[in-house]
Amino acid sequence: MSNLVYLVDDDEAVRKALSLLLETVGLKVFSFASPEMLLNQATSLAPGCLILDIRMPSISGLKLQKKLTEQGINWPTVVISGHGDVEACRRAFRNGAMDFLSKPVDEQDLIDIIQKGHAMLELRQQMSAERAEAVAIIDSLTAREQEVLAMLAKGLMTKQIAEALGLSPRTVESHRAAISSKAGTSSTAELTRLWLQVQKSP
Numbered sequence: 001m002s003n004l005v006y007l008v009d010d011d012e013a014v015r016k017a018l019s020l021l022l023e024t025v026g027l028k029v030f031s032f033a034s035p036e037m038l039l040n041q042a043t044s045l046a047p048g049c050l051i052l053d054i055r056m057p058s059i060s061g062l063k064l065q066k067k068l069t070e071q072g073i074n075w076p077t078v079v080i081s082g083h084g085d086v087e088a089c090r091r092a093f094r095n096g097a098m099d100f101l102s103k104p105v106d107e108q109d110l111i112d113i114i115q116k117g118h119a120m121l122e123l124r125q126q127m128s129a130e131r132a133e134a135v136a137i138i139d140s141l142t143a144r145e146q147e148v149l150a151m152l153a154k155g156l157m158t159k160q161i162a163e164a165l166g167l168s169p170r171t172v173e174s175h176r177a178a179i180s181s182k183a184g185t186s187s188t189a190e191l192t193r194l195w196l197q198v199q200k201s202p
Contacts, residue, residue: 002118002125004048007031008038008064009080010056014103018051021107027114035059035067042073047125049117051110054081054088062088065095076117080105134197140182148175152188153195 005027009015015031022029030045032038035056050068052061059067061079068074079092082103089100098120099113138146144165151161158176162169180186183194 002046002048002121003027004046005029005051005114006038006045006048006075007051008035008056008061009051009053010034011053014053018105018110022111022114025111035061035064038064039067039071042068042071047075047121049114049121050075050077051114052077052079054079054092062091062095065092065097069095076120078110078113078117131197131200134194137183137194138198141179145175145179145182148172149179149191149195152176152179153192 003026005022007015007018007022007029009018009031010033012033015033019029019031030048035052035058050065052064054061056064061081065077065079074096077092077095077097078099078101079089079097080101080103081088092100098117101109101113138149141149147165148161151164156164158169158172161167162172165172167175179191183191185191185194
């Protein structure tokens with residue numbers, strides 16, 4: 001599981017206090033004094049949890065959150081603020097934040113949220129890896145095998161597939177055997193799951 005945390009806050013005292021707190025529970029914290037410092041490195045960083053101060057001189061935490069999303073970085077995010085603002089809280093959640101905490105931040109709340117974020121991140125990475133594996137398997141199939149698999153995933157039987165594609169049932173069974181060999185399973189349910197996994201947006 002990832003243990004990385006990226007903290008962006010223009011207040012040095014806050015950066016030091018939160019970094020020390022999170023490091024005591026085994027997290028590796030990288031702190032940034034400005035949003036620009038994070039943005040300049042963001043695409044080269046390993047996935048982790050983000051802690052963003054909502055009010056900073058140049059770019060607000062909400063704008064930073066949006067800019068990161070535009071770069072394809074959609075990591076679990078906690079927005080913190082010394083100025084309780086209901087509308088800012090709503091905007092943070094609309095942008096995909098996990099939580100919104102007011103300063104002074106409750107230490108245990110922050111630790112619990114970050115741990116939850118890392119669990120979410122691990123699940124996303126696992127799902128992404130599984131989808132990449134499914135894509136590789138589908139790509140290894142011939143065009144005809146992909147047609148047969150698509151129809152299997154729709155619940156069609158061998159005879160129905162044969163009629164739809166103008167093939168003999170024996171040929172369809174041959175294609176199915178090849179699909180099963182490449183996918184490592186002959187289970188219709190597993191083959192269907194494999195096909196549907198690839199159809200979902202990444």
